[in-house]
Amino acid sequence: MKIKAQTAMVLNLDKCIGCHTCSIPCKNVWTTRKGAEYMWFNNVECKPGIGYPKKWENQDVHRGGWQLKNGRLELKAGGRLHKGINIFHNPDLPTIDEYYEPWNYDYESLITSPERKHQPSIRPRSQLTGKHMDLSWGPNWEDDLAGASETAVGDINFRDLDHALYLQFRNVFMFYLPRLCEHCLNPACVASCPSGAMYKREEDGIVLVDQERCRGWRYCVSGCPYKKVYFNWKTGRAEKCIFCYPRVEAGMTTLCAHTCVGRIRYVGLFLYDADRIAEVASAKEDTDVYPAHLDILLDPEDPEVTDRAAAQGMAPNVIDAALRSPVYKLAKAWKLALPLHPEFRTLPMVWYIPPLSPIRDYAEPGQESDLIDRLRIPVRFLANLLTAGDEAPVRLALHRLSAVRHYMRSVRVEGQADEALLQAVGLDRDTTEAVYRLLALARFDERYVLPTTRPDASQLHQFQGRCGFNPDAA
């Protein structure tokens, strides 16, 4: 067993209000350069919808991620030979139109306009060509279901559902899906990179592109099933979410998490068994991947795990952070958070707590025995999104969320603790209160638990007072 630490995030979709506040600091800090205007390392999509870039989830179109072929795990786009042959023209590379053509406005012309009868107006101007353009797609084009009656038909999470029914006004549902790089345990982008420029960091699992070694072969862009590696059209290199590593190394959380006004994000560590990655990613059925993935996430409270990690050289502050990890609790201990499209087999490490939703039209008691089936967002849709279609884990998470609410309501409103629903979903009173605390009240340092990276070995303090001088010179 080789124990490694992985930096990870959990997002509580039950609380996301779709304000896009997370995307803005990310954009401002990381992607305002030329060629990067269209990139959103963090973006917030509205479901149902086809997202950014268009239809990113549909691997029949994009051919990202892994697949099992004759029991062997291979890149869906094809192996090394296929890449060698297609290197001059990558058939699976999306074009910028599938994201959107970035544009800006001549704001200055508002000020310099001569006096006219009508207010001056400004037209969008392409940031690619500098020419005026008509907008036909853009970031968040589908926000709050705009145009969903046309585009959302292509949302693959409607699999086994009648999308026409759910896109009727009286049945319609929606929720937000903030997305960033998953910093996968089995990253298809890394495996696709011919130059070996992409790598996972040994210490924290953050996936990065070595900008000096990227030669622009662009297979990572098509290889990532989440479409979270972007191609800088000006420099010809790949860029992606860096999990704000300069902040994370200093023990600070990512910008998207730090600024989230809904406080939906949790950042912390997982300890996992790195020897079993290949086995988990090759799980037989698509629905087997999530349970297997869960299985290699190790319990930091198990002394055998921490002893072994320490023996293998894991720093004590890393182990300490893993012990207090909010993401471990949400994902494994309480099984509230679920991975995004585990069937892509990259073993993603940004997980989601499925959203509860308003109860649909009143049904006769007993007609639909399970309350969860009367929520506006169909369980099947969430299962297609989060568990490769297996409804049981989604039901468990939703039942637990609603049981916690029921219990807390009985305590706070009725003044009499009602534990009736807890037992059925496998929660006890202490756990329920802990869940409530983490989901509703948790402060900054409970939601974000990250170790600082060990200090630079060069012992900077030794240079104090010597910098710029040469005391050894005669």
Add this chain to the structure above:
Amino acid sequence: MDLVYELIFTVFPYLCLTVFVLGHAYRYVTDRYKWNARSSEFLEKKSLFWGAILFHIGIILTFVGHAGGLLIPQTYYDLFGITGDMHLSIAHWTGEVVGIAALLGCLLLLGRRLFNLRVRAAGTFNDLFTLGALAIVIGTGVYNVFFGRYNVLYSVAPWIRGIVTFSPDPDLMRPVPLSFKIHVTAAWALLGFSPFSRLVHIWSVPVFYFFRRHILFRRRATGGTGAEALSSPAPGGKEG
């Protein structure tokens, strides 16, 4: 006259080769950040398809042909029973096919680079110049294959081998027709220019990809074992 031949067919090739070698080294050391293929497929992929594929297949096979035909002396081919005439005829026919492919691809790429607004906006003058220079070299090469009617095996080929083996003999180029002279001179010039263009991507062909493992891990660049880690994490900031 002797001096002119000496300059064009000895000094100039060595100058270009020197710039070629030192230029690549210099660029690799100082400018690795811009060392890449500068793909424009992300902006436009339909017309790139035929251009990029025809051009690359054509040019790579052309390289193989040049290497095999010019660098290996005819006497070696004679050993295997391939006479000079057979050699020429093979070179002629394959040259026509791959040369046309490369030229056509190159012109398609050039047209795309000139007339596609996005590709033009994202590209640089250097990109355009590179393609233009390639078009000239390939164009004169194709012209020679079709209309040259000249046996290079006992003139141009030994001259190039002479340069490669540091025993140059510019006199070998005397009887060679002008169109061949232009072709080889333009080719040397392009070689000298290539380190300063996107053509550096040729030397980054990812051969190691075929042998390496899929998932790569790297340590942070700092030294140490981790045992000297800070004892307690600092919370990320303050919030109400």
